[in-house]
Amino acid sequence: xxxxxxxxxxxxxxxxxxxxxxxxxxxxxxxxxxxxxxxxxxxxxxxxxxxxxxxxxxxxxxxxxxxxxxxxxxxxxxxxxxxxxxxxxxxxxxxxxxxxxxxxxxxxxxxxxxxxxxxxxxxxxxxxxxxxxxxxxxxxxxxxxxxxxxxxxxxxxxxxxxxxxxxxxxxxxxxxxxxxxxxxxxxxxxxxxxxxxxxxxxxxxxxxxxxxxxxxxxxxxxxxxxxxxxxxxxxxxxxxxxxxxxxxxxxxxxxxxxxxxxxxxxxxxxxxxxxxxxxxxxxxxxxxxxxxxxx
Numbered sequence: 001x002x003x004x005x006x007x008x009x010x011x012x013x014x015x016x017x018x019x020x021x022x023x024x025x026x027x028x029x030x031x032x033x034x035x036x037x038x039x040x041x042x043x044x045x046x047x048x049x050x051x052x053x054x055x056x057x058x059x060x061x062x063x064x065x066x067x068x069x070x071x072x073x074x075x076x077x078x079x080x081x082x083x084x085x086x087x088x089x090x091x092x093x094x095x096x097x098x099x100x101x102x103x104x105x106x107x108x109x110x111x112x113x114x115x116x117x118x119x120x121x122x123x124x125x126x127x128x129x130x131x132x133x134x135x136x137x138x139x140x141x142x143x144x145x146x147x148x149x150x151x152x153x154x155x156x157x158x159x160x161x162x163x164x165x166x167x168x169x170x171x172x173x174x175x176x177x178x179x180x181x182x183x184x185x186x187x188x189x190x191x192x193x194x195x196x197x198x199x200x201x202x203x204x205x206x207x208x209x210x211x212x213x214x215x216x217x218x219x220x221x222x223x224x225x226x227x228x229x230x231x232x233x234x235x236x237x238x239x240x241x242x243x244x245x246x247x248x249x250x251x252x253x254x255x256x257x258x259x260x261x262x263x264x265x266x267x268x269x270x271x272x273x274x275x276x277x278x279x280x281x282x283x284x285x286x287x288x289x290x291x292x293x294x295x
Contacts, residue, residue, distance in 0.1 A: 005038035005290055009230035011221065012247070013229055013239035014056070016262020018283055021188035025261055027284025032065060034287060040223040041228050043220075044236050045165055045237070047075045047180035047214040047244060049153035049195075050097045073224055074099060075179040079123050080107045082176070082213055091170060092115040095162045095198070096153030096179075104151075109248030112148050117165050120147055124172060148248040152202075152210060154185065154195045163201070170206040173209070180214035215239075216247030221254060236295065238286060240264050242274040250274065259283060 012018060018028040034237075035042050036065040044056065044067070055074045060067050081090070084107065093109045101111045110119070123145060155162070177181050183196035198213060201210055212219060223233060236255040239245020240262025249256035258264055258276040261283070269275050280286045289295050 003042050006236035006293070007236045007255075007290075007295055008040055009224070009228050009236075010035055010040065010042040011224055011235060011237040011254075012042055013237075013245045013262075014044055014046055014251045015048065016186040016240035016264075017238060017259055019063060019129070020064070020186055022059075023063065023076050023188060025283055027282065027287050029065050031283050032288075034290065038290075041230070042071065043224050043228060045074075045215065045224065045239075045245075045248075046072070047077050047154075047182050048185065049074070049079070049179035049214075050102050050156050051099045052076070053058045055099070055145070058186050073218070073220050073227070076103050076153075078217075078219045078223065079177070079179050079213045080109070082107060082219075083149075087175075090146070090149045090223065092151050093148040093165060094151045095158070095166050096151065096155045096156050100153045105266075114161055114165060117148060117169070120145055121165070121168050121172070122273070129258065134199060137167040141259075147172055147174050149177065150210075152195060152198060153178070154179070154182070156196070158198070163198070166202055168204045170202060170208050175209055178210035180211055180244065181185075181212050181216070182241065186240070191263065192279065215241075215244040216251060218248060218252035221248060221252035236277075238283070242268045242276070244274045246276045247272075247274045249276075255285060259286065 021023055021041060044267065051083035056072060057067060070134050091112055093112050099269030104111050147169060150166060178195060178199060181196045181199060182194040185194045199210060200235060221222045236257060237245060238259060240256040240259050242258060242264050246256045246258055255277040257278045259280050259282050266279060
């Protein structure tokens, strides 16, 4: 490996880090080429659960930086692994895109339609009077099919009926999982609502919060270290969000770089109580220090 590149594995967020919408940031192509030419590796970690890897492959090809599927790890990958291990015989109601549902079905998981979820809800009789609640619940359990696990993803196809079904399921006490907690998704014109805002709305309605699978949990980093054969000391995570990207790297015990080209700001460090190892203006500035032998 070129001695000017101290790190072996660079884990990269995408939106806000190497591009914004369809705009590739200056320095991205050069960064990727230099890491490979120096004998290092890079991989893309994404919390975005609205589309599969094929969508990223097509997008990067359009931007002139074609990639291979091997270079991607997503929150959906980690979520599928968790669901198959934890709920091998359970069905799921998914508040997410058809692409997400298709990925789950392709992995052998049973995903219910709106009508199927509502039919199951209708089969569960309401609990008894306050002084007879336990007997009502036991009667419901004995006669009604098991309700699905609720899975929340970034849903660019969201409509009100989905939210209504989510609230009804949460009120019934079903297990509740989210692919990630991002509040916004950066695009060319600003920021669009992401899954975190829906999580907040459902908490207001039901008082419940989900189990989070993607960043800031360290699972994706652990998977990357194993997949690409790197140690924590050889690895750095680069991202634009403190509470997901940087927190994920910190939780996994690796170095982290906050780039200021997306959502995060230096002031956010105090706001979220999350501190990166390094802060750079953008990916081009990161490349400068790699070439200078500082990273």
